[in-house]
Amino acid sequence: MSTISPTTQAVSDSALDKPRTGTWDGGNEPFNASYGKLMMWFFLLSDAFTFAAFLTTYGLIRHRYMAYAGSPEAFTFSTKYWPIPEKVFNSFPGLHGIDLPLAFVALMTMILIFSSVTMVLAVEAGHRFDKKDVQKWLLWTLLFGTTFVSCQAWEWGHFIGGTDAGTLMNDGTVFHGANLSVNQYGPVLFADLFFFITGFHGTHVFSGLCLLTYCFIATTNGTFEKRGHYEMVEKIGLYWHFVDLVWVFVFTFFYLV
Amino acid sequence: MxxxxxxxxxxxxxxxxxxxxxxxxxxxxxxxxxxxxxxxxxxxxxxxxxxxxxxxxxxxxxxxxxxxxHLKHETKGLIWTILVPMSLLIWLLVALITEGNAIHNAIF
Known part of the structure; x- marks a missing residue:
């Protein structure tokens, strides 16, 4: 250390602190996107393949079973054919015994889409360096996201618990609800796919909520303000919109088709 | 942007x-x-x-x-980088639809 004068030390330190701007010196951003944003896009691309594989598998397995041939009014659960989704998902919390096909899942879809809107609003506020607005919209996103996961928990609880009547199974016993090896709604794989697809999506929402919580704390502490940009909100926003995007597909292929 | x-x-x-x-x-x-x-x-x-x-x-x-x-407002390179690999899903669909019977017979 004695060979380096304090002045040289200070110069080299400031040279390290400055971002390098040369094209071949790390100063060039491919696609005009930062490293973090680009990597988030590539991660989401790989995640899209995972979910696409899940949904394609659903289509393949569903196609292997006979479709229900009778009229929708006369539909009963049977392990012989794939159930009609609106006959399985027809209950609403607090309205026991009333047939409300797909009403709850439609509400859940709207909640998640709305959380996506509040997320864009948070990103937009970040561009304007409006710390208060970023906090506000992140909190709204957290609220809607938590509501969605709670709704899904209720949906799972109801699916596992089953209907009051249950279904007379092949072995002569009446079975209520579902688990991974037997269910009252249809073929075993129907419930398996329900648990895996909505469960994997729910895990993604939960991870998103953890990231949003971190984002809110960091915004409140002024971390992003000191950094000079709210890019972290943007990156986590990308992830959150992707989770919403996946739900749009799950909604179509699991509940509508 | x-x-x-x-x-x-x-x-x-x-x-x-x-x-x-x-x-x-x-x-x-x-x-x-x-x-x-x-x-x-x-x-x-x-x-x-x-x-x-x-x-x-x-x-x-x-x-x-x-x-x-915000993908619409990114550079063309980024848009294509995300969209082109998605075409592999078409291959996945075709493969599983045509080979679906064989998979089903092997499993069940």
């Missing part, structure tokens, strides 16, 4: 929010969802209905990815 890190930090003065495009996109997505929901009850199940559902879902996906995820 300008990289946020290159924008100057506004000291004190905070610009007015520009959110009209966000709400417009929201209403489009909501309308498509409502339409899907209506079709689910007004039309008997058929291949045509499934096709309509898939087309409407891709519309919704377009608005989420293009506007909310």
């Amino acid at each position: 300008a990289n946020p890190s290159t924008q100057p930090i506004h000291a004190g003065e905070i610009p007015k929010p520009n959110t009209a495009w966000i709400w417009k996109t929201f209403w489009i997505i909501t309308a498509i969802t409502a339409l899907e929901f209506a079709i689910a009850f007004m039309m008997p199940s058929s291949t045509l209905r499934n096709t309509i559902f898939i087309v409407l879902t891709i519309f919704k996906a377009f608005f989420i990815v293009a506007e909310f995820m």
Whole structure:
């Protein structure tokens, strides 16, 4: 250390602190996107393949079973054919015994889409360096996201618990609800796919909520303000919109088709 | 879109929010969802209905990815980098539909 004068030390330190701007010196951003944003896009691309594989598998397995041939009014659960989704998902919390096909899942879809809107609003506020607005919209996103996961928990609880009547199974016993090896709604794989697809999506929402919580704390502490940009909100926003995007597909292929 | 890190930090003065495009996109997505929901009850199940559902879902996906995820406003290179690998999914679909019988016979 004695060979380096304090002045040289200070110069080299400031040279390290400055971002390098040369094209071949790390100063060039491919696609005009930062490293973090680009990597988030590539991660989401790989995640899209995972979910696409899940949904394609659903289509393949569903196609292997006979479709229900009778009229929708006369539909009963049977392990012989794939159930009609609106006959399985027809209950609403607090309205026991009333047939409300797909009403709850439609509400859940709207909640998640709305959380996506509040997320864009948070990103937009970040561009304007409006710390208060970023906090506000992140909190709204957290609220809607938590509501969605709670709704899904209720949906799972109801699916596992089953209907009051249950279904007379092949072995002569009446079975209520579902688990991974037997269910009252249809073929075993129907419930398996329900648990895996909505469960994997729910895990993604939960991870998103953890990231949003971190984002809110960091915004409140002024971390992003000191950094000079709210890019972290943007990156986590990308992830959150992707989770919403996946739900749009799950909604179509699991509940509508 | 300008990289946020290159924008100057506004000291004190905070610009007015520009959110009209966000709400417009929201209403489009909501309308498509409502339409899907209506079709689910007004039309008997058929291949045509499934096709309509898939087309409407891709519309919704377009608005989420293009506007909310801002992909439409990125460079062409980034857009193609994300979209081109998606074509592998077409291969996945074709492979599983044509080989589906063999998979089913092997498992069950």
